[in-house]
Amino acid sequence: MALLNSLFTWIMKKRIHQIELFMKYPHDVQDEWFQSLISAAEATEWGKMHGYNSIYTVEEFKNRVPIQDYDDIKGYVDRMIKGEQNILWPSDIKWFAKSSGTTSDRSKFIPVSIEALEECHYQGGKDMLSIYCHNQPDNKLFSGKTVVIGGSSQINNFSPDSYYGDLSSILIRNLPFWAEFKRTPNIEVTLNPNFEEKIEQIAQITIKENVTSLAGVPTWNIVMANRILDITGKDNLLEVWPNLEFYGHGGVSFKPYREQFKKLIPSDNMYYLENYNASEGYFGIQDQSDSEDLLLMLDYGVYYEFLPTENLQEAHPKTLALHEVELGKNYALIISTNAGLWRYKIGDTIKFTSIAPYRFQISGRTKQYINTFGEELIVDNAEMALQEACRQTDASIRDYTAGPVYFKEKGVGAHEWIIEFEKSPSNFNRFCELLDQKLREVNSDYDAKRYKNMALNSPIIHEVAKDTFYNWMKSRGKLGGQNKVPRLANNREFIDSILEQLK
Template sequence: MKKRIHDIELFMKYPHDVQEELFHRLIAKGAQTEFGRKYDFRSIGSKEEFKQRVPVHQYEDLFPYIERVMRGEQGILWPSDITWFAKSSGTTNARSKFIPVSTDALEDCHFKGGKDLISIYINNYPESRMFTGKGLAIGGSHQINEYDPGANSYYGDVSAVIMKNLPLWAQIIRTPSLEVALMDKWEEKIEKMAHITMDQNVTSLSGVPTWTILLIQRILEIKKADHLLQVWPNLEVFFHGAVAFTPYRSLFASLIPENEMRYVETYNASEGFFGIQDQKDSNELLLMLDYGIYYEFIPFDEIDSDNPSTITLDQVETGKNYAMIISTNGGLWRYNIGDTVVFTSTDPYRIKISGRTKHFINAFGEEVIIENAESAITYACEKTGSIIDNFTAAPVFFEGKEKGRHEWIIEFRKSPDDTDAFNQLLDQRLREINSDYDAKRYKDMALIEPIIHHVPEGTFYKWMKSRDKLGGQNKVPRLSNSREYVESILKMLNH
């Protein structure tokens, strides 16, 4: 661990040299692929040539290549064989997207990120007793690749892909067993995890806050305990990621009433492991520069451009929003992951996740994007003969024992005769087109049915006018990960 801390300090000190060297290694590997031959990687000698020759890709642009790999073809995007795919939602043309996970990406990115997370934590807290007990990790599930069942390939949540491939030493220090951790029936899974782990010496938790809260609440219920330290007195840290933690902080404080409890954030996605909170008293994330990921950034005012220009790491400025573009050792080339970041420091490079390139709700890991919302509303309107004028939606966060949900405000031109039917259809359609939302809604485990307000005509006009936002260039924010807009409209209606 101490040796690795030295390596991290090295890339913090020489970030541009590390990224330059990594860039040339990626191009040399990529030259052996069909994608690399298409863009003649062998003749690319500089980052500028790479930018000029290879366009920025969305998932839809890379999907034809990914689909071929899923059907068993190899050497398409990356030279080594790819048999694992990380599944997530958020694409506009399909219910789920599938990100190739090569052996290089697993070992030099995801596993390395996990080891670095522990190394940084122990370096910050050398008195830690984390290794005297078990680490409880809540993962997803995996299944055989339905595109090509004979190809011996699989897909699943990125957490499941990582868990299934962990080395033996990592399996020994975690709980519960893989068989339970990778179950796909969440209700049964939470129940089994609770009964298996509640009498163990758990010293660390890792996972998405949403599912972690459900597990904690179930354990407290079974043990008839007031808080978690009565169950796990040696618990000291929660490694979390995937969704913003701020809305959950007060709830965790009530579940784990200990000032010394530590919370460490990570930025780990299907596409790669990008950042780790490396300072005790700051939630900024150190950008990890030696994980086989070459970074470029689109300035925020060019995000919607058909042919956006990108800048390299040495050109970014603090306090500005950028869309993140990555080229990786999993075969993603100049790929727009859809996240926006703000640099809080350039020596070393630290970031905060500022949002998505599109409106979205991802308070519980559901990743509902604007296309999902509009598709669901259109479907409900068609089925009920109604016509909408405007809408917005936001999360309702966990509070005490209350579960999370979404809250919609919809203004109709022509209202549905049966509002309950409309509400049910919207929720049902959203579950059909977004697998992550469906997983959270399964048996009301993490998300219960949405609240939907049907508001009078002219509501959004009055609201936009009150904010001095009338005009063609100003649009109603369809989705938001905060409650700012929903609260503002409801407050206006109640006055």
């Protein structure tokens, strides 16, 4: 096993040189990918419609192709699902990543080409391991196995030759043999569509394995970890897996879960790396252990544009190229990819923390915010405020969501929060005050609306019992995979649904 571990580590570290090259020459790399994508799609239906054969500059591309969202491409995707090809992308597309999004129950089916699988998603997974091996040269990662909690995948109802499932299930279904060799449990268990049954099976199987790493969304890994501790009677995961050393996570912000993982894995040597991997592509990896910033991955078959969030509502907003972005500003991410997504607005917002190289933080969602009263509260604001309130009251949070309380006649509005604590605040009233105070500090629009309670009263905060969010997600059929608790909403859909369940 020591020899095998050394071999895998050596292979993974070879990629670092290529990562350093795109960090050094980011604009050249992006220009090359732009030309490559346009050239590849010239003969597709979409490429012919927009004259890709005569597009030579990014400005020509912007002038001919409007910014898209899912509703704009849904008709094309429906045809691809039914078996038509060469529509958005030249290679045959048989896989579709099912995503319900975070503010709508409607399912989206994102096309996943073989190029997107190999050049983007799998390359991202390998690069995260490469970065870890580079940062931790004495690791023993490959001497054991990785626990992965996948979603489910099934043949769809439109064509026997096309398939859908959440992204994790598609990736697991198509993994190369060497990756399957290092993963646990087996594929049948990992893709079991019954989430609760799957968690039980994973727990029973993996407690007998030498597990050195974990991968996946923090929410569902915590569910698995708690079940394993219930079964074994152990106090923490290191008593079950003494060689556990690495967790590659993504899907949701890690901030609300950090303290829980410190308790589950009480070791200063445990190494955490975040990735930014969505159904639409793999975009970023945390490459420095002492910073939460993500390195923008520039050679995955994705061409990036950045739309300033203040221009989101414009009819024809102007996007910026990579060399035009500024530090600290919020941008909606616009992508063109090797799966045939063209100038596609994926719904996430980011802000750059460095431009040499390009590093960023995920700041929120274009549709996951509260702006009922002009306060423009985004997830990034909420995470910062919750973290500070928890720090000062010795609390930790499992899950939360928030929405507006609307004006009533002579009354004013407010924000209503539902919070499930892992550890309750030492002083709940103080927690509420600190949350409001920090929100006012980090968001001037919120602060203006809170001034003398003119437009917004103090937030209304409900502390709910453990497993409230788990039971709510279960009632909606949203357990496991990439399903996430919606953090902020500009309406009361989620707040009212949870409160109704608590009656």
